[in-house]
Amino acid sequence: MSLERPAMGNSAARAPAEVRELKSNGTARKPVTIRTLRQMADRGEPFSCLACYDAITARWLERAGVHVLLAGDSAAEIVLGLPRTIHMPMELSIWLTAALKRGAPNTVVMADMPFLSYHASEDEALKNAGRFMTEGLADTVKLEADASFAPLVARFTRAGIPVCAHVGSLPQRSAMRGGYGSAGRTAEEARKIIDDAIALEQAGAVMTLVEAVPDQVAQAIIERTEIPLIGIGAGPACHAQILVVHDLLGLTDHAPRFATPLASMGESIQGAATDWVASVSARKRGGRPYEMSESEAQAFAASLAQ
Numbered sequence: 101m102s103l104e105r106p107a108m109g110n111s112a113a114r115a116p117a118e119v120r121e122l123k124s125n126g127t128a129r130k131p132v133t134i135r136t137l138r139q140m141a142d143r144g145e146p147f148s149c150l151a152c153y154d155a156i157t158a159r160w161l162e163r164a165g166v167h168v169l170l171a172g173d174s175a176a177e178i179v180l181g182l183p184r185t186i187h188m189p190m191e192l193s194i195w196l197t198a199a200l201k202r203g204a205p206n207t208v209v210m211a212d213m214p215f216l217s218y219h220a221s222e223d224e225a226l227k228n229a230g231r232f233m234t235e236g237l238a239d240t241v242k243l244e245a246d247a248s249f250a251p252l253v254a255r256f257t258r259a260g261i262p263v264c265a266h267v268g269s270l271p272q273r274s275a276m277r278g279g280y281g282s283a284g285r286t287a288e289e290a291r292k293i294i295d296d297a298i299a300l301e302q303a304g305a306v307m308t309l310v311e312a313v314p315d316q317v318a319q320a321i322i323e324r325t326e327i328p329l330i331g332i333g334a335g336p337a338c339h340a341q342i343l344v345v346h347d348l349l350g351l352t353d354h355a356p357r358f359a360t361p362l363a364s365m366g367e368s369i370q371g372a373a374t375d376w377v378a379s380v381s382a383r384k385r386g387g388r389p390y391e392m393s394e395s396e397a398q399a400f401a402a403s404l405a406q
C-alpha cells in the first residue's frame with residue numbers, strides 16, 4: 101500500500117480564492133469569520149456548512165473549503181445512537197464544539213445549544229451559552245427559536261454572544277408533533293416562520309437557519325431580512341446550505357429526503373473492514389514490524405536458552 105498522500109483532485113479550479121490558497125501552498129487558509137460569511141452573502145456567493153462531530157473530520161472539511169462547522173445536537177443520534185436530538189448532553193456538546201475548533205481553527209464553528217439548556221431561565225441560558233464560547237471555543241451559538249426567544253437573543257447579543265436563530269422545523273420540539281417533519285406548508289405557518297425570522301434578526305441574531313420548509317418560505321425570509329440565511333431542505337436560494345456530514349458521505353442508512361449523498365463511505369468502511377477480517381484470519385502482517393538489532397536478538401536467544 102502506498103504511503104503517499106492522496107491527490108487533492110481537480111476541484112481547485114472552481115474553488116473560491118481562500119480555498120485555492122489552502123490547496124496550492126498546503127498552509128492554513130485565511131480564517132473565515134462571521135464577517136466573511138456576511139460579506140459572501142451580500143456578494144451573492146453561497147457558503148457551505150456541515151454538521152460534524154470530531155477534530156479529524158473537521159480538519160478534512162476545512163481543507164475542502166467548508167466555511168462553517170456545526171457541532172450539531174444530531175450527535176445524539178449519529179454519535180451516541182440515541183433516538184432523538186433532545187438526548188444530547190450539554191457537557192459532551194461543549195467537548196465536541198471545542199474538538200471542531202481544534203481541528204478546523206480557520207472555520208466558523210457553531211455550537212448547537214442542547215434541549216433545555218436555554219429554556220429554564222435567561223440567566224442559566226446565558227451561562228450555558230458563555231460556556232460554549234469559552235470552554236467550547238465556539239464562534240456562534242445556535243438556538244431553535246421562535247419570536248418568543250427574541251428577548252433571550254437580545255440578551256446574548258448584549259453579552260457579545262453571536263446567535264444563529266434556527267427557525268422552521270425544530271427537531272427539539274418534535275415530541276409536540278409526534279416526530280420530525282417539515283414546517284411552513286400552510287400559509288399561516290409559513291407567515292409565522294417569516295415573522296419569527298424577522299423578530300430574531302431584530303433582536304440581534306447574526307444568522308438564521310431555516311429547516312425543512314418550502315422554497316418560497318426561504319425566499320420570503322431572504323427578501324425581508326439582511327443577515328445570511330442557512331438552509332437545510334429549504335431550497336437553493338438560501339445564502340448557505342447545511343447537511344449532516346454523515347448524510348453527505350453516505351454513512352447513514354436513511355438520509356433525509358433533502359440530502360443527496362456525494363460519497364459511499366459506508367460501503368467503503370464495510371469493504372475495508374471485510375478486508376481486515378480476512379487479513380486477520382489469514383494471519384497477514386499489516387504495517388511495519390518492530391525489530392531487534394542483530395546483537396539484541398542474539399542476546400535474547402541466549403537468555404531464552406538458559
Ligand code: KIV
Nearest residue numbers: 151172173174332343
Ligand atoms: O444538529 C443538527 O445536525 C442540525 C441541523 C440543522 C444540521 O441542527
